[in-house]
Amino acid sequence: MITYFTDIYHGLISLFIGMGITFKEFFSPTVTVSYPYETLTMCDRYRGHTQLIANEEGKPNCVVCGLCEKACPSNCISLAGEKPEGGKKKVLTKYILDFTRCSLCGSCVESCNFNALEFSKEYNLASTRKEDFIFDLLKRLEEKNK
Amino acid sequence: MNSPIKLQPDETFILNVGPQHPATHGVLRVKMEMNGEYIVNAETVIGYIHRMHEKMGEVKTYPQFLMNLSRMDYLGALGYSHGHVLLIEKASGIEVPERAEYIRAIMVELNRVASHLFWFGAFVMDLGGFSPLMYALQDREYILDMLEAVTGSRLTYCYFRFGGLYNDIDDDFISAARRFIPRMRKSLKKYHKLVTGNIIFHKRLEGIAPLSQEMCRKYGASSAVARGSGINFDVRKNEPYSVYPEFDFDIPVFHECDSLARYKVRMEEIEQSLRIIEQGLDKLPDGPIMPEKKPKLIKPPPGDYYQAVETARGSFGIRLVSDGGKTPYRLKLRSPTYSNMHLFDESCRGMMIMDALAFMGSLDLVIPEIDR
Numbered sequence: 001m002i003t004y005f006t007d008i009y010h011g012l013i014s015l016f017i018g019m020g021i022t023f024k025e026f027f028s029p030t031v032t033v034s035y036p037y038e039t040l041t042m043c044d045r046y047r048g049h050t051q052l053i054a055n056e057e058g059k060p061n062c063v064v065c066g067l068c069e070k071a072c073p074s075n076c077i078s079l080a081g082e083k084p085e086g087g088k089k090k091v092l093t094k095y096i097l098d099f100t101r102c103s104l105c106g107s108c109v110e111s112c113n114f115n116a117l118e119f120s121k122e123y124n125l126a127s128t129r130k131e132d133f134i135f136d137l138l139k140r141l142e143e144k145n146k
Numbered sequence: 147m148n149s150p151i152k153l154q155p156d157e158t159f160i161l162n163v164g165p166q167h168p169a170t171h172g173v174l175r176v177k178m179e180m181n182g183e184y185i186v187n188a189e190t191v192i193g194y195i196h197r198m199h200e201k202m203g204e205v206k207t208y209p210q211f212l213m214n215l216s217r218m219d220y221l222g223a224l225g226y227s228h229g230h231v232l233l234i235e236k237a238s239g240i241e242v243p244e245r246a247e248y249i250r251a252i253m254v255e256l257n258r259v260a261s262h263l264f265w266f267g268a269f270v271m272d273l274g275g276f277s278p279l280m281y282a283l284q285d286r287e288y289i290l291d292m293l294e295a296v297t298g299s300r301l302t303y304c305y306f307r308f309g310g311l312y313n314d315i316d317d318d319f320i321s322a323a324r325r326f327i328p329r330m331r332k333s334l335k336k337y338h339k340l341v342t343g344n345i346i347f348h349k350r351l352e353g354i355a356p357l358s359q360e361m362c363r364k365y366g367a368s369s370a371v372a373r374g375s376g377i378n379f380d381v382r383k384n385e386p387y388s389v390y391p392e393f394d395f396d397i398p399v400f401h402e403c404d405s406l407a408r409y410k411v412r413m414e415e416i417e418q419s420l421r422i423i424e425q426g427l428d429k430l431p432d433g434p435i436m437p438e439k440k441p442k443l444i445k446p447p448p449g450d451y452y453q454a455v456e457t458a459r460g461s462f463g464i465r466l467v468s469d470g471g472k473t474p475y476r477l478k479l480r481s482p483t484y485s486n487m488h489l490f491d492e493s494c495r496g497m498m499i500m501d502a503l504a505f506m507g508s509l510d511l512v513i514p515e516i517d518r
Contacts (some may be wrong), residue, residue: 010345021340022277031284045313047298073210105213105304106312119298 047104048120050097051144052137058145060138061116064090068108068117076101077108092138099125099133158186161499165194171268172513176490176506183498188491196517203477208234208444211477213304218481219515222261223303224254225457229464231306232387233453237446237466238308245433246310247389252323252426253293253305255419259330260289261458262412262419265510269409270341272507273350278341285333292322308444310436323427327420334416342413351406355493355505358403366485369460370415371509373399374407381456392429393422405508412510445472459483459510483509484516 033040042048052060064081076098081090109117127133164175173194179187199218203211215230216223228250235242263286267279290300296315297305305312341347362372372379380397382390398414400407446468454463460482467476486509494502 007345014344014346017339017343021336025277025281031287043295043298045295045298071209073206073213103213103217103302104299106298107209107213110312 042121042123046119046121046123047106048122049099049102049104049125049135050108050117050137051120052092052095052141053116053118054141054145060092060095060141061114062092062095063114063116064092065114067111067113071107071111073105073107074101074103095137097135097137099135100130157181163503165191168272171511174487174511174513174516178499178502180499183500185494185497185499185502188494188502190487190490192487192513192516194517195514197514199518200477200479203474203479205473207472208308208446208474212307213302216302216304217514218479218518219457219459219483219512220301221264221512222257222458223301224250224257224305225455226462227303227306228254228388229453229455229457229462231308232455233451233464233466234308234444234446236453237449237451237468238441238444240309240440241437242309243434243437244389244431246435248426248430249311249315249435250306251389251393252315252423252430253296255422255426256289256293256323257303258458259416259419259423260286260293262416263289265412265458266337266341269507269510270347273347273504275341275344275347278337281333281336281340285330288322288326288329292319292326295319295322307436309440310434314435320427320430323423327424330416330420334413337413342410348406350501350504351409351508352404354405354501355497355508356403357489357493361489361493365489367460367489368482368485369456369458369510370408370411371460371486371489373397373411374508375403376401379461381454381461385454387453387455389426390422393425395421395425405505408508443472445470454480457482459512459515460486479518481515481518483511487511487516 052062055061062079062081064079066079069077069079078094078096078098079092080094081092083090104119106119109119125133158179158181161178161180162175163178165173175191175194177189177191178185197217199214202214206214212227212230215226218226234240263282267282270278293303294300296313296319297303298313357367357371357375359375359377361367362375362377367375368379368381376399378397378399381387382395383397395418398411398418400410446466448468448470451466451468452463454461456462461480462482463478463480465476465478465480466474469475490502490506490509494505497505
């Protein structure tokens with residue numbers, strides 16, 4: 001009988017403490033943002049999918065050494081290049097990133113010795129088609145330069 | 147209540163909990179043989195998200211396997227990566243700069259706090275209290291923001307490298323971490339007031355699911371499951387690694403053996419982790435984060451190597467058998483939750499189903515880590 005009443009007493013105390021905290025939190029400032037109307041800025045080191053870096057002329061820095069292709073644990077990079085007539089260096093003709101397999105580990109960016117790859121800050125990537133995630137990075141760079 | 151089905155005392159039925167069930171926190175299936183509300187027998191069925199991490203370890207080169215470890219346990223990813231890099235460094239004799247070791251310890255402890263906070267919220271939600279989850283996630287968000295600013299990702303980090311780190315921390319991180327510690331201590335007080343002192347919470351957990359020390363030893367349980375049963379075992383103290391011997395911290399041990407004891411251990415661990423972070427920030431030396439001399443190609447000499455670390459979920463062991471090649475001959479991952487979960491089958495017999503779910507919550511299961 002005594003425990004019955006002590007339980008009620010302790011229950012009431014627990015209840016008031018809980019209500020007190022809820023009441024206090026009710027008046028504390030909001031910490032969330034209502035996405036998509038408001039968005040947060042991504043931090044500098046945010047890792048989105050990779051993108052090519054262009055030089056001053058708007059051409060990619062890439063020299064088609066293929067180190068990123070080798071470093072990738074998931075085989076999601078395939079690139080091709082050719083030597084233009086009379087030119088010394090290889091020029092990138094194709095850079096395909098299969099984002100369906102990429103796990104954003106950053107091995108490709110780290111392996112690059114020519115400052116040709118970086119992480120983008122894109123995160124709004126929703127689609128119902130798989131092909132939308134097979135990125136042609138060269139095309140993206142050209143679109144960005146326009 | 148008049149139920150249309152009358153059960154005979156010896157009549158049982160099978161209840162499937164999962165594989166998609168909020169109480170199992172992932173794709174775990176528990177086949178329960180029930181007699182009314184009481185469990186006669188239970189069988190955990192695993193393997194729904196098996197991803198062959200061990201096999202991947204055998205076919206990928208050492209650096210390529212780095213990011214797999216954080217996919218094992220998505221809540222406390224850095225602890226697992228820590229074990230992996232320590233093992234490869236030990237095997238190939240790479241010296242790690244002191245600054246890198248300190249930053250690793252700080253990061254792992256922050257991740258441990260984040261993991262425990264999520265567990266705390268989910269555990270209380272299992273028992274029917276929703277708002278503590280929101281408060282816990284708010285605090286966890288500060289940690290994730292800090293870790294994101296340094297590592298670039300919020301959950302599945304790929305931050306540690308053989309010999310050091312991917313990025314150095316900056317002053318912003320240090321000041322954010324210093325601001326976080328008192329804030330977290332204040333929140334802990336709030337949690338104790340709101341949850342630990344709550345009478346419903348006590349009634350649901352006190353004396354429920356007692357786990358004897360023999361049972362813990364039999365199944366190889368670690369972390370709060372063992373420490374809640376009075377076994378004073380923590381890899382950070384018993385087999386010190388990294389810079390942990392430099393820190394002054396305690397291992398919380400409770401002898402009540404019940405679900406409440408396991409809860410108390412984890413809450414106390416948050417406080418101890420904060421102490422380690424504080425000391426780490428005070429002692430943080432200057433210097434490089436990558437060693438000057440590092441082999442270009444990682445090829446550990448032939449042999450058998452083992453490294454254990456204390457992750458948020460317990461003692462994580464990783465064993466490497468190398469034949470001197472570019473890829474390991476065998477990579478064995480000993481995951482702590484795998485051992486902790488198997489206690490469940492034997493311990494929950496005769497328990498009521500609501501108590502069994504509370505018990506399962508107190509084990510802190512992360513299913514991808516069991517299946518790996």
